[in-house]
Amino acid sequence: MSTGLAILVLVFVALLLLETPIAFVIGIAAVLSAFALGYEQVLLSVARDLGNGLDSFALLAIPFFILAGELMGAGGLARRLIDLAAALVGRMKGGLAMVNTLTCMMFGAISGSAAAAVSSIGGTLIPEMNRNGYPKDFNIAVTATAATTGLLIPPSNVMIIYAVVASNVSVGALFMAGVLPGVLIGLLLSAVALAQSRRGNYGSAAGQVPPLMRSLWRALPSLLLVIFVLGGILGGIFTATEASAVAVLWAFLLSVVFYRETPWRMLPEIILRAARTTGIVMLLIAASQVMSRILTQEQVPDAVSSALLGLSQNPVLILLTINIILLVVGTFMDMTPAVLVFTPILLPVAVELGIDPVHFGIIMIANLCIGLCTPPVGTCLFLGCTVGKSNIVAVSRAMLPFYAAMVAGLLLISYVPALSLWLPRLAGVLK
Amino acid sequence: MTKHIRSLTARAIGRLAVVIFAALVVNVLWGVLTRYAFGQQASWSEELARFLLVWLAMLGAALAYIENSHLGMDILTRVLEKSALRLARLTGHTLVLLFAAAVMIYGGGTLFLERWDSGQVMPALQFRKAWFYLSIPVSGVLISLFALDAAIRCALGKTEESKTTTLTKA
Numbered sequence: 001m002s003t004g005l006a007i008l009v010l011v012f013v014a015l016l017l018l019e020t021p022i023a024f025v026i027g028i029a030a031v032l033s034a035f036a037l038g039y040e041q042v043l044l045s046v047a048r049d050l051g052n053g054l055d056s057f058a059l060l061a062i063p064f065f066i067l068a069g070e071l072m073g074a075g076g077l078a079r080r081l082i083d084l085a086a087a088l089v090g091r092m093k094g095g096l097a098m099v100n101t102l103t104c105m106m107f108g109a110i111s112g113s114a115a116a117a118v119s120s121i122g123g124t125l126i127p128e129m130n131r132n133g134y135p136k137d138f139n140i141a142v143t144a145t146a147a148t149t150g151l152l153i154p155p156s157n158v159m160i161i162y163a164v165v166a167s168n169v170s171v172g173a174l175f176m177a178g179v180l181p182g183v184l185i186g187l188l189l190s191a192v193a194l195a196q197s198r199r200g201n202y203g204s205a206a207g208q209v210p211p212l213m214r215s216l217w218r219a220l221p222s223l224l225l226v227i228f229v230l231g232g233i234l235g236g237i238f239t240a241t242e243a244s245a246v247a248v249l250w251a252f253l254l255s256v257v258f259y260r261e262t263p264w265r266m267l268p269e270i271i272l273r274a275a276r277t278t279g280i281v282m283l284l285i286a287a288s289q290v291m292s293r294i295l296t297q298e299q300v301p302d303a304v305s306s307a308l309l310g311l312s313q314n315p316v317l318i319l320l321t322i323n324i325i326l327l328v329v330g331t332f333m334d335m336t337p338a339v340l341v342f343t344p345i346l347l348p349v350a351v352e353l354g355i356d357p358v359h360f361g362i363i364m365i366a367n368l369c370i371g372l373c374t375p376p377v378g379t380c381l382f383l384g385c386t387v388g389k390s391n392i393v394a395v396s397r398a399m400l401p402f403y404a405a406m407v408a409g410l411l412l413i414s415y416v417p418a419l420s421l422w423l424p425r426l427a428g429v430l431k
Numbered sequence: 432m433t434k435h436i437r438s439l440t441a442r443a444i445g446r447l448a449v450v451i452f453a454a455l456v457v458n459v460l461w462g463v464l465t466r467y468a469f470g471q472q473a474s475w476s477e478e479l480a481r482f483l484l485v486w487l488a489m490l491g492a493a494l495a496y497i498e499n500s501h502l503g504m505d506i507l508t509r510v511l512e513k514s515a516l517r518l519a520r521l522t523g524h525t526l527v528l529l530f531a532a533a534v535m536i537y538g539g540g541t542l543f544l545e546r547w548d549s550g551q552v553m554p555a556l557q558f559r560k561a562w563f564y565l566s567i568p569v570s571g572v573l574i575s576l577f578a579l580d581a582a583i584r585c586a587l588g589k590t591e592e593s594k595t596t597t598l599t600k601a
Contacts, residue, residue, distance in 0.1 A: 019508040020523040021501030023492070028530050044545075047538030051564050054485045057477050060459065063452065063487065238463060245459040268449050275448040279491020280501055286488070334502055376506045 004037035005298060008291075022337045023280070026287040030294055037298070046290050053289030054282055057241055061160050061171070062281060064244030067274040068225070069111035071251035074270055075261030077222055078120040081106045084219040087212040094197030096132055100125050100139070101146040101190040105182070106219075108150010109226050112157050114372060117147035118380050122387040134202040137390055137398035142193050144384035144395075145402040148369035149189070151335070152182030152362065155229045155247070158335055160240065161285065162361045165292065165343045169357045171240035172233040176424035177358050181366055184419065185409040192405045221258065225250050234427050281336060288340035301348040308349050315353045319414055322346055323367055330371020334379060338368050355417070358430060362420040366413050370406045373399060437577070441497045444573065448490045455483045474555040482553070482563055489570035496527070497577045521585040528578035535571025543568060 008029045015025040027046070034042045085102040089095055100121065108117040122143040129139040151158055154175035163169045197203060228250060229243045238246065255262040262270070295301065308318055325346070329338050343364065350360040372380040375392055385395055413419055424430035462476035495501050508519055546561035553560055 015523070015526065016504050017507040018519045018523045019503045019505050020526060021496070021503050023501060024527045024530055027534065028526055031530065031534060043534050043538030044541050045538075046534050047542050047564075047567050050534070050539075051485060051542070051567055054488050055481050055563070057481060060455070060480055060484055063484070064456070064459070067452070067456070242459065242463045245456060245463060248456050249460055268446075271449045271452050272445050275445070275452050275487060275491045276495050276498065276500060277491075278452075279448075279488055279493070279495045282484075282488030283492035283495075284502070332504065332506060337502065377504055 004033045005300065007036045008033035008294070022334075023283040023287045026284070026291050026337070026341070030287070030291040034294060037294070049290040049293060050286040053286040056164065058160070058164060058171070059282070059285065061241045061244035062157050063274065063278040064241070064248050065112045065155055065157050065160070066277050066281075067271065068244065068247040068251040069113050069116060070270050070274045071248065071255050071262065072222060072225065073107075073111045073113075073116050073120055074266065075255040075259050077110065078103070078107060078124055080215070080219040080222060081110075082121070082124060083210045083215040087210050087215040090209045092194075094194045094203055096125070096129050096134060096203050097138075097142055097193035097197045098190050100129065100142050101149075101186055101193055104143060104146035105149045105153060105186040106223065108147055109153035109155070109182075110150075110222055112150065112155055114147045114151055114369075114380055115383055117150055118144055118383045119387055121147065122384055126384075126388040129203070132203045134197065135200070135398070136388060137394045138196065138200075138202070140384040140388035140390055140395045141398040141402050142189070143388070144373050144378075144380040145399065145406060146186060146189050146193075147380050148372050148406075149182045149186040151369055152178040152185065152365055154178050154226065155244070156365075157281070158339055158365055159361065161281075161336060162339050162343060162364065164285065165288065165340055166347055166357050166361060169361060170429060173358045173424040173430040174361055175230060175233065175240075176427050176429055177362050177420040178365070179423055180419050181362050181409070181413045184412065185366065185369070185406060188405040188409050189402055192401045196401060221254055225254075234429060284337055284340060288337070291341070292344040295344060301345050304345050305349045305352055309352065315355075316415070318349065318353055319355070319363075322349065323363070323410065323414060326364060326367040327370060330368040331374045332377045333371070334377065335365070335368045335372060338371070339364060356421060356430075358424065359417050359420045363410070363414050366406075366410050370403065370410065373403070373406075437497065437580070440573075440577075441494060444490055444494045444497070448487060448494060451483050451487045451490070455480060455487060458483065478553050478555045482556070482558075485563055486566045489566040490573075493570045493573035493577075496574050517585050517588065521582055524578045524582040524585060528575050528582060531571045531575035531578060536568050536575060539564060539567030539571055 011029040011032050012025060015028060016022065031042060031046055034046065039045070081103045082099065085099040085106070089098040089102060092098065103121050103125065104117050107121055108114055111117060122140070126139045126143060130136055156175070156178060159174040159178060160171055163171045163174055225247055229247055232238045232243045232246065233240055256264065256267070308321060311321065312318060326342065329342060347357060347360060351357060372378050374381065375396055381392065381395060385392055421430060458476055458479050462472050466472040508516055511519060543561050543564045546564055547559065551560040552558060
């Protein structure tokens with residue numbers, strides 16, 4: 001057993017360093033260790049697991065939310081949300097920083113992609129903040145960190161992925177569970193941004209603030225997407241997959257028919273982008289199913305569980321240990337593969353400790369959000385640096401107070417289960 | 432393979448994926464609608480959706496490979512010298528080639544034939560399940576061809592631009 005697993009780990013790490021696509025790294029490592037473990041008909045059964053891993057109606061929600069996000073983001077969504085946020089909080093001192101965090105929260109929720117939030121919101125707001133006397137690296141740091149809150153505020157694809165690998169976890173419950181933690185982290189980031197702006201006297205003069213009612217009226221149809229999806233799932237009107245298809249329809253109606261910002265001839269290009277992203281995510285999911293079957297067969301989760309519980313019986317300490325492991329993982333791994341690889345290993349420990357799987361999912365996502373903003377691999381950090389034209393070292397330094405806010409939020413989310421579980425219980429989607 | 436053939440193939444796969452994606456959306460929306468209008472969803476709708484999904488995923492995965500947009504980690508490769516980088520790339524592409532050929536073409540192909548012989552059908556669609564699994568060897572053929580092409584180009588000393596992890600969605 002141990003040689004096979006050692007091969008899995010070694011091959012995995014070596015190939016990752018060679019910049020081989022992670023989905024293939026997982027697949028190759030799984031095949032080699034299956035051979036070493038003496039499994040029969042390895043090639044056939046790995047191929048079967050790849051296919052069967054995708055044979056699920058629940059997974060369909062992922063391509064649909066990706067497509068809805070692409071359709072929404074293609075139009076003037078960013079501008080409308082920025083105007084709304086500016087009307088709400090733009091007038092105060094340091095207001096633009098608040099406008100940034102608030103817009104990122106809304107945009108991230110609607111588009112479902114932190115990366116899209118960084119490039120769309122950052123592309124507009126970072127230059128605007130630069131012009132208004134906010135330092136560049138600070139602006140990038142605000143955008144990159146706030147963009148991750150959209151992964152906790154529903155709808156969120158990474159939650160669907162978690163629900164699939166965790167099994168027996170309801171997507172509706174996860175969606176509801178993410179609302180308060182996402183808003184909490186958003187508020188903490190806003191507080192840091194505001195405090196920094198006031199102390200450094202950034203953005204002294206308030207700029208033009210659009211009238212509230214008009215900007216609300218213009219942004220409302222886009223925000224309705226979130227409400228439709230949540231309301232539909234909670235009201236038992238449709239499943240998460242059906243909700244995602246309705247989201248596509250709504251996004252299509254808005255951007256093509258209502259706002260007319262996306263001409264018909266752009267549609268194939270938008271669908272193509274979504275198809276490419278779907279291929280990337282789905283291959284990762286399929287390959288991870290192969291690997292997790294081997295891990296389960298070799299009882300790795302049990303081993304990890306007893307090793308961790310052997311360290312201490314104190315749930316507070318174990319949860320802290322898990323969080324530290326995930327923080328380290330998150331610094332060098334993207335969120336989707338990290339959730340796919342580590343959920344099957346760590347979730348049993350959490351369950352053993354009496355943590356609700358829904359709560360654990362939120363902890364995991366909130367934790368990995370931090371990794372998106374840290375070197376050596378941090379999608380949001382890198383993209384922010386590209387969009388805002390700065391370098392990683394300078395921005396990482398500007399990030400420090402924001403990291404602190406995110407870690408504080410993570411600790412609250414970890415140790416106050418009600419933050420995650422109160423809302424889904426209230427809505428009746430969780431017992 | 433010339434750049435021309437690469438982009439032509441990518442475009443053909445892309446077109447097919449777009450059609451499948453559009454069909455998928457229409458199909459699921461139709462399912463929702465019929466459930467409301469007639470109180471009962473056509474049972475083939477969910478089966479068709481899962482069938483289209485696996486094809487979309489497999490074609491999308493091949494497309495992403497051709498266009499070099501899969502998620503990878505460049506912690507080490509971004510500091511490598513040019514020749515070392517070429518070797519790293521060559522190894523990576525070769526391993527992907529072996530995986531696609533052994534698991535996706537050979538394993539997936541065997542699976543397809545096995546299901547074809549067993550005559551298993553999807554209950555509502557009355558359609559052989561083998562067509563579902565065919566997506567795996569088809570994607571495998573595309574991926575291995577392009578991995579071979581990329582490996583040859585590496586071996587001949589043409590290094591591609593470093594892809595950046597930042598371009599992929601979080």
